[in-house]
Amino acid sequence: MQHEFYDMLMESQYWLPETMVAYQRSQLAQLLRHARANVPFYERRLDPVFTPSGDIDWDRWEEIPIVRRSDMVEHRDAMQARLLPRGHGPVGIIETSGSTGLPIRITISTIATYSAAALRWRGHRWQNLDWSKTTLSRLGDGDHALAWPEGENKGPWGLPGDSAAANGTLWSISRLFDTPDVMRFYKQFGASYLNAGPNMAHINALDVQRLGIDVRIEAILAQGNVIRQADRDICREVFGARMVEIYSAKEGGPIANPCPLDRLHVNSEGCLVEILDADGRPCAVGETGRVIVTPFYQTAQPLIRYEQGDWATVGAPCSCGRHHQVIDAIRGRSIAIFHHPDGRSVANLMPDETSSLLASRYWQLAQVGANAYELRYVPTDTESPGNEAAVRALFHQTFFADADLTFVRSAAIPLTSGGKLVEYLSEWRRPDR
Structure with a gap:
C-alpha cells in the first residue's frame, strides 16, 4: 500500500490544478461521510456542507467550524471513530509536548502512517537525498528513547524495495545527549544526514564551533520549529550543511x-x-495568515479544519513544474500562549534582532506569573550581558506594556521532555484552566 501510494505521488506531483482539486474533493467527501456517520463530535458539525439529498456543497466549506487545540483536550472521547473504513486500522496513540500549556493525545490510523511515509519519501526524492547513506536522528522516539545508551539501529529509512535504500541505515539516539556525544555518534555511525530540530541544530553548530570539533554534515533534515535564516547560516558555516525544511x-x-x-x-x-x-x-499571495489543515487519511480521530497553530505566508506558483499550493514561509505560532490578567491574549513573536541585541546563542521567553515574564538567555560572552534595556523595550512593544520582565543569564536552557528547545513557554497556570 505504501509503495502504491508513493508511485501515485510521483505521478500526481505534475497533475494540473483542476485534477488535484478533483482528487482532494474525492478524499474529503469520503472523510466527511465517515466522520458524520462514525464520530460523535462531527454528527452535527458538518451539517452546513451536506445538502438534503446527501450531496456536498463545496461552496459552504468555510461554514464548517474550525477545530481548536482545546477541542482535542475537552472532546477527545467524542472525536474517536466508532468504526474505521476497511484497511485503515489498527490504530496507535501519539502525544504532543505541552509547551503551549495544552499537551494532547492523537489517535492515528495505520493508513495515515503509511501515507505519511510515502509523502516523506517523495520529499526525499525532491531534495535528492541518498537512501543508501546513514542518517542520525536525535529527535527521539517515545519515552524509551532514553534507554538507548549506544543508539538504536532502526534499519533502512528509504522506500522499501529500492535497491539503494536497502543499504541505508537510520540510527536513533537519546534526545538528551549533548553536542559532543551527538557528534561522536555521528562520526561513529558514518552518517551523512542529521535529523534534528532547527533550534537544536543551531545550538549544536555553536557548540561545535566553540569546542573546535571537526565534523561535516551533508544535510540537516529539520522539523518541529520555525527555521530562521540564522539557523541556515550557522549550520552551513560550521557543518557545511544545507538545511532541508520539513513542515x-x-x-x-x-x-x-x-x-x-x-x-x-x-x-x-x-x-x-x-x-x-x-x-x-x-x-492572497504574499499575505500571512493562520494555517488550517485537514488530513485526508486521519480517520481514527478526524481533524476537519484543524487550526494547526502556525502563521504562514501564501506563495506564488513555483517554476519547478509542480502545481501544488506553495507556502513562502512559516512565520511562527498563531495560537496565543501569553495571557494578560485583563483577558487579552497574544501570539506575537519577538523581533528578529533579539538574538543580536542579547549577544546570545539562544534564548527563551517564559510567562511565570499573571503578568510576569522571564527572558532566559545564553550569552556569547558570559562576562558581558546583552543590551537588556533595548530588548525590554521590544518586549513591551510586542506583548504587554505593563508586564514585568526579568532577565536570567545562564550557561544552558533545559530542553522539554520531548527534547526540544522552546523559545516561547507558558509556566503559569491560568485560573480558568
Whole structure:
C-alpha cells in the first residue's frame, strides 16, 4: 500500500490544478461521510456542507467550524471513530509536548502512517537525498528513547524495495545527549544526514564551533520549529550543511516539503491546507495568515479544519513544474500562549534582532506569573550581558506594556521532555484552566 501510494505521488506531483482539486474533493467527501456517520463530535458539525439529498456543497466549506487545540483536550472521547473504513486500522496513540500549556493525545490510523511515509519519501526524492547513506536522528522516539545508551539501529529509512535504500541505515539516539556525544555518534555511525530540530541544530553548530570539533554534515533534515535564516547560516558555516525544511506536525501529519528549488509545496494529496486572515477569509499571495489543515487519511480521530497553530505566508506558483499550493514561509505560532490578567491574549513573536541585541546563542521567553515574564538567555560572552534595556523595550512593544520582565543569564536552557528547545513557554497556570 505504501509503495502504491508513493508511485501515485510521483505521478500526481505534475497533475494540473483542476485534477488535484478533483482528487482532494474525492478524499474529503469520503472523510466527511465517515466522520458524520462514525464520530460523535462531527454528527452535527458538518451539517452546513451536506445538502438534503446527501450531496456536498463545496461552496459552504468555510461554514464548517474550525477545530481548536482545546477541542482535542475537552472532546477527545467524542472525536474517536466508532468504526474505521476497511484497511485503515489498527490504530496507535501519539502525544504532543505541552509547551503551549495544552499537551494532547492523537489517535492515528495505520493508513495515515503509511501515507505519511510515502509523502516523506517523495520529499526525499525532491531534495535528492541518498537512501543508501546513514542518517542520525536525535529527535527521539517515545519515552524509551532514553534507554538507548549506544543508539538504536532502526534499519533502512528509504522506500522499501529500492535497491539503494536497502543499504541505508537510520540510527536513533537519546534526545538528551549533548553536542559532543551527538557528534561522536555521528562520526561513529558514518552518517551523512542529521535529523534534528532547527533550534537544536543551531545550538549544536555553536557548540561545535566553540569546542573546535571537526565534523561535516551533508544535510540537516529539520522539523518541529520555525527555521530562521540564522539557523541556515550557522549550520552551513560550521557543518557545511544545507538545511532541508520539513513542515510537519503530529496532529496534521506531513504538511509540506521543499521541491528541488527549495520552495515549500503543500502535500496536496495528503491534506487540504487553508491559510486564513483574521476574518477567516483565504489569504492572497504574499499575505500571512493562520494555517488550517485537514488530513485526508486521519480517520481514527478526524481533524476537519484543524487550526494547526502556525502563521504562514501564501506563495506564488513555483517554476519547478509542480502545481501544488506553495507556502513562502512559516512565520511562527498563531495560537496565543501569553495571557494578560485583563483577558487579552497574544501570539506575537519577538523581533528578529533579539538574538543580536542579547549577544546570545539562544534564548527563551517564559510567562511565570499573571503578568510576569522571564527572558532566559545564553550569552556569547558570559562576562558581558546583552543590551537588556533595548530588548525590554521590544518586549513591551510586542506583548504587554505593563508586564514585568526579568532577565536570567545562564550557561544552558533545559530542553522539554520531548527534547526540544522552546523559545516561547507558558509556566503559569491560568485560573480558568
